[in-house]
Amino acid sequence: MSIPLEHDYIGLSEAPSMERASDKISSASSSTISSESEKSTALNLRETELRLGLPGSESPERKPQLGVSLFGKDLEDKTNGYSLGSLKGFVSGAKRGFSDAIDGSGKWVFSVNGGSEVDLGKGAKSCMPGPAMKDVAAPSSPKPVQEKKPQASAANEHASAPAAKAQVVGWPPIRSFRKNTMASSAKNNEDAEGKSGLGCLYVKVSMDGAPYLRKVDLKIYCNYMELSSALEKMFSCFTIGQCGSHGLPGRDGLTESHLMDLLHGSEYVLTYEDKDGDWMLVGDVPWEMFTESCKRLRIMKGSEAIGLAPRAMEKCKNRN
């Protein structure tokens, strides 16, 4: 259910938990200090100290950091919005998660890739078609992203401050439908590395002569065979009768084997564009390397593919 997740964010916390939360912060922060002291330029722990003050009083000597002012102010005004109190509770959880991330795996930078929840969350955001839209419509989906984000940003940023920042439900106030679109378009503009930690890896597949593109998720295939048979099924309607009729019903065995012949023969070859913008033949590099570097696929006519093979071999050698 979506509601419980929501409360972990913004759920009301009574006074006892507020104290617990502040305890957690101070203990977590001390462990954070010891391991991160040389890096903690951004995190000013004074901000997290429990201070008493009248509601509405400011402390001008503070320079609140991004996000830290949230619970800095909060600790000051105990009668302030409950949600701020619970944000602390959440934040302390995030901090603990962060130290866990450090303790748990040696390479904590890669905990984003390893952490399944983070991936799912991010994946749900960047996957464009149907399932993602479905998730966005339900409030539960964006929340995993938001909850896990501090861990992700902590892992990515090499700084201790991010762990202190809370992700608030529905803030900034961007329409959930819009933010899903923007996340995809912003990420598409980054290089492939930005995609590598995600739960799905959509690349466009174009075929010479076909009237529109398709998309495949490279992550759901384990090897070239699976990919190529999926592409065969997807594009069989185009290759049959290369006069361009694509409304043909039924993809029976005859059709697929014909396409396989086409693909494996000299008619069509499967090529891809890699991170550097070069077009290479599919199949020359190990599968994992391929999925990491492939930006898009193209089924091109065999005649146009001459000269691609040597480049692929060279690149492979350079990488190894």
Added chain:
Amino acid sequence: MDSKRKKDSPESNELTRSSPFPDEVLERVLGLVKSHKDRSSVSLVCKDWYNAERWSRTHVFIGNCYSVSPEIVARRFPNIRSVTLKGKPRFSDFNLVPLNWGADIHAWLVVFASKYPLLEELRLKRMTVTDESLEFLATTFTNFKALSLLSCDGFSTDGLAAIATHCKNMTELDIQENGIDDLGGGWLSCFPENFTSLEVLNFANLSSDVSFDALEKLVSRCRSLKFLKVNKNITLEQLQRLLECAPQLTELGTGSFHQELTTRQYAELESAFNNCKNLNTLSGLWEATPLYLPVLYPACMNLTFLNLSDAALQSGELAKLLARCPNLQRLWVLDTVEDKGLEAVGLSCPLLEELRVFPADPYEQDVVHGVTEMGFVAVSYGCPRLHYVLYFCRQMTNAAVATIVKNCPDFTHFRLCVMNPGEPDYLTDEPMDEAFGAVVKNCTKLQRLAVSGLLTDLTFEYIGKYAKNLETLSVAFAGSSDWGMQCVLSGCSKLRKLEIRDCPFGNEALLSGLEKYESMRSLWMSACNVTMNACRRLAKQMPRLNVEVMKDEESDDSQADKVYVYRSVAGPRRDAPPFVLTL
């Protein structure tokens, strides 16, 4: 035929009527009055005018679907052809309202089927619409022409297929951002081959491929097509073919703006844009790069609205593009353009009236990029006509806002979102009270305000004292005590919508507005300090208000976590789900 009302005998009419005009004349004249506010005023003059107004009205706008019932609407207005309905509270856009909250259109459609069989237009915002409802709509209303859906949920592309299949007279299909279940693009192929009436087609926010062949044929045969917004899967090559079929377009949303083109293809695309002499609105442009933006240049001279919120442009690209858009009135961008890009806005677009800057990475908190107060200030110097702004940034100063509103005193909509909650003036560390004080003091025409940053009650004192035309106020993570909210409720005489989240306003503030809420459309308070008892008191004392509470699961019994208060002539909701408590 319009329903005709029964008339009294002419003699008694002349004796008793106060107006010198015969009814027909009055209705004819009033039929020309379009604005809802004017019509409301007209209906209050006298009984004759009330009746003439209700018989002559063809469009009804209902800002809160629960404020009235469809039966009441149909009883008062017999001749409606066009309905606009808004449902959920606005914060549902940000996931603050659970699914299945309500605002289902179906009950309305059932009443309309019997009372408005000739219904032509339906525009819905934040309503729940199922595929069954869409099919019912498509098969029941034979004259149905225009459907517009924004921020709605509950439907899939199957519903769109039903619309395309059955609505023979469709002129407008406008599917904006919605929680739609995208099951595939086959719906577009459901428009019959003899269907030619389409004038508006927007499927930019759908993610599945449509059949390009079907789309091209549709665009070719709909000679009156004026607005076309395609989705991201349409390539540049395909766009060029569409533009060739429809050079008469006035509003265009492109697909993906990134594809390897040959020189010939590039030239053809440029020529296609050159032929679109009537283009005034441009959007889409996903993945646009400096290489392909220049094909747009021939079409830019007449652009009045440029929506770049899906194109992560850099400042240089934007500057080059805007240099060719001297007539721009509305601009939406991502903050990837940075302050430098906004400087270009100030330099190139003197006629600009509306600017929206969206964050490309709203959840990344260590982002060094984005826009700052400098960009906003730069725009204000160059664009004195600016009156609508939505600005997402990570830092702001009181001084900058003061400068901005000095340069642009005509703001009607000022929505500033400093993305970190409770962020002070980054130069002085002070609260941002003076910033919003300057806004409300200088901008006397201000209708809509959204505040952010570190704010004390002083901000709300200013708002209550100066914002006399304010109708909509959005507050988050702000204020110090009940006094702030009380100032707003007592000072802003024209206030209609107040939405508050995560603020230290409590029962005293809530109850200070007892008299006020009936003159407002609605109040939303979530994650504030309001208790159930206070809400019960409010409900008891104001029977014409609906007071609804949604509780978070882990909160204690006394807290009212989410409160939604609105006036209604329809009484309490009968379709409230179990998690909505009507007090």
